[in-house]
Every structure is written in structure tokens, then in C-alpha cells.
Amino acid sequence: MEDSKAKVRRSDTPLIRIRDLVFRRGRTTILDGVSMDIPKGSIVAFMGPSGVGKTTILRLISGQLRPDEGTIEIGGKIISSMSYAELKRFRRNFGVLLQDGALFTDLTVFENIATPVREHTNLPEPLIRRLVMSKLSAVGLGGIEEKMPHELSGGMARRVAFARAVVLDPAIMLYDEPMTGLDPIAVSTVRTLMRETNDALGLTSIVVTHNVNQMRELVDYCYIIVAAKIAGEGPPEELTASTEAGVNQFMNGRVEGPIPFHYKPPGAPWGLLD
Amino acid sequence: MAVEEKYLDKLAGPVAEAGKCLLFLFRMLLGIRFSGSQILTVLQQTYLIGARSLVIIMICGFFVGMVLSLQAINALEQFGASDQVSLLVGKSLFRELGPVLTALLFAGRAGTSVTAEIGLMKATNQIEAMELMAIDPIQRIALPRFVAGVISVPLLTAMFNALAILGSVVFSIGVMDLDAGIFWSKLQTGVYFGKDFVGGLWKSVVFGGTISLVAVYFGYSARPTGAGVGTATTNTVVLSSVLVLIFDFIMTSFLT
Amino acid sequence: MRANYKVELASGIFLLLGIAALVWLATRATDYGQEIGKETYLITARFTNVGDLRDRAPVKIGGVTVGMVESIMLDPVTFEAVVQMGVATRFNEIPSDTGASVLTSGVLGDRYIGLEPGGAPDMLQDGDEIFITQSALVLEQVIGKYLFNAKTGESE
Numbered sequence A: 001m002e003d004s005k006a007k008v009r010r011s012d013t014p015l016i017r018i019r020d021l022v023f024r025r026g027r028t029t030i031l032d033g034v035s036m037d038i039p040k041g042s043i044v045a046f047m048g049p050s051g052v053g054k055t056t057i058l059r060l061i062s063g064q065l066r067p068d069e070g071t072i073e074i075g076g077k078i079i080s081s082m083s084y085a086e087l088k089r090f091r092r093n094f095g096v097l098l099q100d101g102a103l104f105t106d107l108t109v110f111e112n113i114a115t116p117v118r119e120h121t122n123l124p125e126p127l128i129r130r131l132v133m134s135k136l137s138a139v140g141l142g143g144i145e146e147k148m149p150h151e152l153s154g155g156m157a158r159r160v161a162f163a164r165a166v167v168l169d170p171a172i173m174l175y176d177e178p179m180t181g182l183d184p185i186a187v188s189t190v191r192t193l194m195r196e197t198n199d200a201l202g203l204t205s206i207v208v209t210h211n212v213n214q215m216r217e218l219v220d221y222c223y224i225i226v227a228a229k230i231a232g233e234g235p236p237e238e239l240t241a242s243t244e245a246g247v248n249q250f251m252n253g254r255v256e257g258p259i260p261f262h263y264k265p266p267g268a269p270w271g272l273l274d
Numbered sequence B: 001m002a003v004e005e006k007y008l009d010k011l012a013g014p015v016a017e018a019g020k021c022l023l024f025l026f027r028m029l030l031g032i033r034f035s036g037s038q039i040l041t042v043l044q045q046t047y048l049i050g051a052r053s054l055v056i057i058m059i060c061g062f063f064v065g066m067v068l069s070l071q072a073i074n075a076l077e078q079f080g081a082s083d084q085v086s087l088l089v090g091k092s093l094f095r096e097l098g099p100v101l102t103a104l105l106f107a108g109r110a111g112t113s114v115t116a117e118i119g120l121m122k123a124t125n126q127i128e129a130m131e132l133m134a135i136d137p138i139q140r141i142a143l144p145r146f147v148a149g150v151i152s153v154p155l156l157t158a159m160f161n162a163l164a165i166l167g168s169v170v171f172s173i174g175v176m177d178l179d180a181g182i183f184w185s186k187l188q189t190g191v192y193f194g195k196d197f198v199g200g201l202w203k204s205v206v207f208g209g210t211i212s213l214v215a216v217y218f219g220y221s222a223r224p225t226g227a228g229v230g231t232a233t234t235n236t237v238v239l240s241s242v243l244v245l246i247f248d249f250i251m252t253s254f255l256t
Numbered sequence C: 001m002r003a004n005y006k007v008e009l010a011s012g013i014f015l016l017l018g019i020a021a022l023v024w025l026a027t028r029a030t031d032y033g034q035e036i037g038k039e040t041y042l043i044t045a046r047f048t049n050v051g052d053l054r055d056r057a058p059v060k061i062g063g064v065t066v067g068m069v070e071s072i073m074l075d076p077v078t079f080e081a082v083v084q085m086g087v088a089t090r091f092n093e094i095p096s097d098t099g100a101s102v103l104t105s106g107v108l109g110d111r112y113i114g115l116e117p118g119g120a121p122d123m124l125q126d127g128d129e130i131f132i133t134q135s136a137l138v139l140e141q142v143i144g145k146y147l148f149n150a151k152t153g154e155s156e
Helices: A001-011 A054-061 A085-094 A108-121 A127-138 A152-167 A185-200 A212-216 A236-240 A245-252 B002-010 B013-030 B037-078 B082-123 B126-132 B137-175 B181-191 B191-220 B226-255 C001-027 C138-156
Strands: A014-025 A028-039 A043-047 A069-074 A094-097 A170-177 A204-209 A221-226 A229-235 C042-046 C059-060 C064-074 C082-090 C099-104 C111-116 C132-134
Touching: A014 A204, A014 A229, A028 A054, A028 A069, A028 A204, A028 A221, A028 A229, A043 A054, A043 A185, A043 A212, A054 A069, A054 A170, A054 A204, A085 A094, A094 A108, A094 A152, A094 B126, A108 A127, A108 A152, A108 A245, A108 C001, A127 A152, A127 A170, A152 A185, A152 A204, A185 A204, A204 A236, A212 A236, A212 C099, A221 A245, A229 A236, A229 A245, A236 A245, A245 C132, B037 B082, B037 B137, B037 C001, B082 B126, B082 B137, B082 B191, B082 B226, B082 C001, B082 C064, B126 B137, B137 B181, B137 B191, B181 C001, B191 B226, C042 C132, C059 C082
Parallel strands: A043 A204, A043 A221, A094 A170, A170 A204, C059 C111, C099 C132
Antiparallel strands: A014 A028, A014 A069, A221 A229, C042 C082, C059 C064, C064 C082, C099 C111
16 A cells, blocks of 8 residues: 555656545535545546446536535646636646547537637637647547548547547546447557557546446556545555455455445445444 | 525426526526627527428418418408408418417427437537536537527518418419409508517517527436436427417517 | 538528518518608698598509508598698609599408599699598498488488
């Protein structure tokens, strides 16, 4: 455990610093006292069983939701204290790849990728065109710019969404289940793209997923979230070998363990620690 | 936000819903920018929801004109006044049937597709993706469709009326052998530009706004599932049709 | 942009069609622009009874519309209806001894003013008055008269 922390701290100050984050929805506490440091240049995964608020963390980081308690600091700025206008400007630093790619179905591939550019810059049309085409060929899909999203295969759509996410050269990439529903070849393609862009452009990536196997080779560091708290953290190899019951159950996919098979209604306290 | 929504839903549902809808309208109108890309998307939507409703509107208009003339001639013949047919057809078209029927057809043809489209965008995370890209989805998705609706409905109403009058010409002059000169001069002296034509136009603008707002709002607030989108689509037709008829009565009582 | 071009064109055509329909309807199917010409000159006529003649009713000579009724007022002294008519300037050669009567198109149709041109050498000018007028036939009075005449005829 000590080693892994040391590895992360290796790069000077963390880009994203989260302290004592608490988020509630109604009476349910989704996140309860979560703290983490995400260093620049790393790929970090948030893992955990379905419905534990992994996506909530992404939304908190991007400022879509505001935490009830605690702070999120990105590059020295506290997200939750930003005004709406500041936040809008700040979001240009994010590239986002959501479940299923979320391409805009009413626009062509070209327009999909051009949308963030048009929205956030005043570049002239020829420049936009060159930018979009270069990103499109970077994901290996030059020549499909006039197609509509429904004409693409799942893997192609995901790569287009990837091109759209990086078109403004963001500093931080947020992935929400980037590989769900893809065939193994497409999974590898997307994984390679994620790794290569991250390293080549010096990005910091945050991946939310419940698919342990697809992540094992990709990410530098994992946080496992169970019952609103961080149940375990560390590089994936280390977590797989972890003896901690909840982490072990999740990483190795067992039915038996502290994460219950039976649904417990909210209000009934349960978790790793009791 | 989520907490507020929950309470709003519990409190007097429909009133709160209407309030939310109104706030939604304001948020949309605040997003008007007159920028090139916004005008382009409005044009695109005008094509998608306006131009594509054209054929059904024109066919319906033509037959409404024919059937109106048939009924009018049948009734007027008893008083030997069948040369008044164009006046009757014209007045009822401009004042009532044109705006209302076009609005109802538009609600069924375009309103539903807007709701379904936005609902599906929500279900496939497109709305969320926009928010994360710092693009306001209300401004980007809802506004162009709303504006396109407000533009389209009066134009469609005009085409409905034009085709209905053509239908009336075909039937009264072509089939029933009424005099063409009388037909037109009755229209030109009896149908008032201000009261009938402009009044009807106002109605259709209001109807267009109502239907588009309902369609966009229901799409936007649909539950992001297949069933949710289906329900929202049905609700769009039902509510916008009812509202059109209610507003029609209110406006008629003010206009005349 | 190429894909957009088609859409722009199609929506442009749609807009044009819509506006064309609006204009066509306004000019052909309503009273808009039915002033016989932009420029008109006014003539007045007094009637003891105009029936249900309304503003904007046509003024015709031999069945051809040459103008329209601009206003109908009551002369408070003589209790006559004073009708102002706008006649298109291109019909500026109407003799001054022309007669005006309130007529009905068809049995139950709209009222209009029919002008019967006379033979005087001088023409009606702007602001002139027509002195030879014939009031509207009011159905009740016609029937009343007929019945009365029939009765008196019988008794004689």
C-alpha cells in the first residue's frame, strides 16, 4: 500500500485534489468522505459495483453537480466555488466520452466533432475543417466525415466520440464506461487510443467503469468505491491480489463477500465496515 | 436540484409542471443569440419539422376545402344563396379551421417527432454529453426546434388555407359550376384582411409556440427509457391538442 | 457543408412557399389591396335609407367595380345617410348628373352602390355630390306596400 502511494506522488503536485467529499441525493448518501489525489499524466479508474455513484464523481469533477461537503480542486482552482460563467469556460479543459459514445444523432460525423470547436472558439471554417479532419484521421477514420452516426458500427461511433472528446486538446479526459458493448477488437482499439493520447498529449484521464478486466492493462491507479466510501486503492495488480474482502470480491468477481447479493432498502445501514 | 425536483413533483403536480414549463421557456428565450450557427440550426429544424409536414398539410387542406364547399353549397342552396359559398369557406378557414386543423396536424406530425427525438437524445446520453462539453442543451437542442415550430406553423397554416381555397375552387367552380367572378369577389369583399386574415395568423403563431413548447419540454423531461419516451410522445399530442383548442376559444373571444 | 446546403435550400424553398401562400391569400382571398387603384377621389351621395350597406362595399358602374364605400354617416339635420365613396382616379370621366342607388346582389346578397351615368358634359370632381339618388329597397316596406296596394285595389 505504501509503495503505490509513493508511485502516485511521484509527479509533484496532483492535478486533481479531492478532500472529504460528501454528496447526498435526498436521504441517501452517495459519497461519504471521499478523498483522493490524481496526479497529472496518469490514467485513474473509479471502479465499483453498478449504482454506487461512480458517475456521480465524474459529474462532481466536471462541476455538473455541487458537493454537499468537501472540495474538489483542479489545477489549484476549487470547482464548487466557481460561477456559472467561469465553470463554462473551465469545462473547455474537459474531454468527455460517455457510455455508448453519445454522438449527436442529428449531425454528421464532421459536425459532431466540430460542435465543441464551433461552440468554444471562433476559428474560421477552413481551420475547423483541418482540425476535425486531423482528429478524425488520428482515430483512423478519415473519409467518413459525411456519414450520419446511425451508419456507423459501435466501435467506429466510439472512435468518433473519442475524436470529438479530444478535438479541443483538453487537459483532462473523463470516460464513463468507454468500452461497454464493444467487440474485443474495438475494445483494444479504444484502449490503445486512450493510452496513446494520454501519454502523447500529457493528459490526465479518469475512467469510470465496472469492467475490471478491460481496465487491468490500461490504468495506472484504481479507486474502488463500495457503499459511498473508498474501499481500496492502488495499481490494478495490487488490488487483484488484495486480501481486503470487498476489494477482493469485486476484483475477482465473486458472489460471496461483503457486497451483498440481496438488495437492501436504503436506510438500512450496511457496508464494509460493520 | 434533484431534491427540489422531488418536492416540486410531490406538490400540486400540474401547477408545478406548468411553472417548470414556463421557466423552461424563459431559459430557452434567454438563449437566443442570432449567431450564424444558431440560425443555421433553426433553418435545419424548419426543414425537418416544417417542410416535412408540408405534404400532409397540403393534402388535408385541399380536401377540407372541398368538403367545406360541398357542405356549404348543400346548406346555402336551400336559400338560393349558393354563390355565398366562397365567403363562408373563406371566413371559416381563415378564422378557425385553417389555424386549428393545421395546429392539430402539426402536433401529430412534428410535435411527436420532436418529443421522441429529444427523449431519445436524453436516453442515449447526448444531452449529458452536451452539458459536459459546456454546451447548453436547452439553447442547442430545444431552442432551434421551438423557434422552427413558431415559424413553421403560420406558414403551414397559410399553405393549408391556400390549398383549401383551391379545393373550394375546384369543387364550387369546377364541379358545381358556380361563377368564378362571384366566387373571388365574394372573398375579396367579405373576408377582412385585418380581422380574419391577420387574426388567424396570430392564432397560428400562438398555436405554433404552444405545440413546440409542449413538445420540446416533454421531450426534455421524458424519463430516459423507451417507455418514458413513448409516454412523453403521447402526452405531447394530447396536451398540445387540448391546449390548442382552449387557446383557440380564448383568442377568438378576444379577437372578435 | 455540402450536406447542409441541401437542407438550407429545402428550408429556403419551404419558407418561400409559405410566404408566397401568405401573399397570395392576402391579396386574392381577402379585401386587402382591393382598393381599385391606389389613388381615389371622393364623391358623396345622400340617401334616405341605405339598408344594410356597409363600409368597403363596392361601388359599381354596369356591374364593374370602380370604387368602394369609405364611410356612412348620418346627417343630424336632415336625417339622411351621407355616403362617401372613393372612386379610382382612372374612372375620372363620370358625368356630373350620374345617379346612385343602393342595390342588392341577388335576392339576399350584399348591398352595393350602383352608379347610373348621365349625359352631362362636365365630370364629377373630388368632393362633388351626386344628387340623383335612390334609396335601398327594404323588403318589409316593399311587401307592405304591395299588400297595401293590393288591398286598396280590391276595395276600389
